[in-house]
Amino acid sequence: MIPAAFDYVAPTSLDEALQALGSGDDVKVIAGGQSLLPILRMRLNAPERLVDLGRIEELRGVSEEGDSLVIGAMTTYSDVLDSDLVRQHAALLHKAIREVADPQIRHRGTVGGALVHADPAGDVGAPALALDAELVVAGPGGERTVAAGDFFRDLFETAVGEGELLTRIRIPKHTGWGAHYEKFVRVAHQWSIVAVGATVRVDGRTIAEARVGLTNMGSTPLRATAVEQALVGKPATEEAVREACAAAAEGTNPPSDLNGDADYRRHLATVLTRRAVLTAAGA
């Protein structure tokens, strides 16, 4: 399978990239290309022009900015996995990215590409949401910051508009928080049927704070706020966590497909949330 013909530009700076984006109607951005290239090969999309961000060094890398971590949108999954800063301050993101696809895909695929592609079964959205990430979006008029809670609009749709680019992800440091990403699949390197990311701050044996993100439980990543609230002040025990996690599917609208119907996914969400929270709490 070969994509339909397109023009190709590979800018080396953000300004050049924004100019290239503004140059026509039918333009697609390629980051790592691990989702886009299959789409182009199957001709589900056939843009006139591809703008490749792969040569823009300023969009890569992980750094610290006060109480936040900053991850360039073009940072690959494997570079995130190699980052001690991410492991230390955003353990949930680290755990989730370990579960993305397979090593070859993780060498090419990027965090920013995954967020803007916004596949509800992708593994980056739920951690970004749970960690209260801020997404920095650049456009012809300058930069704006979008909270993760406002970023995901619908299936494959985000707050990034035409002519705009996601440049970096800012994540408040969750230093010392336990984390776990529980992904349910039937075969290797499958998309999540359902996955749950949990990160908790345990004080003594009590859960002081909890954040829970759900993957593939609706058209966007979702936050299980009812569970988060129910967990606060609870002991990190199987019984207490089980009770709090019973509400995991509240407010969700999961799909039904060959892998399972919506009711099955709702049930999975409660089970996986319990496992994720217990592991994150070290219980």
Add this chain to the structure above:
Amino acid sequence: MTRISVRVDGVDYTDEVEPRTLLVHYLREQLGKTGTVVGCDTSNCGACTVHLDGRSVKSCNVLAVQADGHEVTTIEGLATGGELHPVPQAFHECHALQCGYCTPGMIMQAVDVLRENPDPSEEEIRLGLEGNLCRCTGYHNIVRAVRQAAGAREGAQA
């Protein structure tokens, strides 16, 4: 057409390619490097795995233009001085292939697994090869071969 310069298996090439050309097609059809095969054509099976700047990628899921200015190693570039690389040698000794179609990609990914972790456990090998499908062997001898290659490398270093 776009002009690209790529170093493949230690040799520099400069070619004109259509931007939509996949790296695997460039390797096979323009450079004649047919050791790298197209398996599923959907980025699932890993048969087309090569190294791009020393890291494994699925060459059906990379555009040739994205490799411009970079270095590619294929299965054909592993041998040195007429000697088999330890990983293909171990595949040969452990009977880690039957039809052989997945083998080029499997070997390239196994080399990548050992680059990241010179002494992987069986589980680490299986996880490292999760992007490579084999429909004949049941994987058992492939995992054995990678373990043996890890041992051979240790032996060589000692």
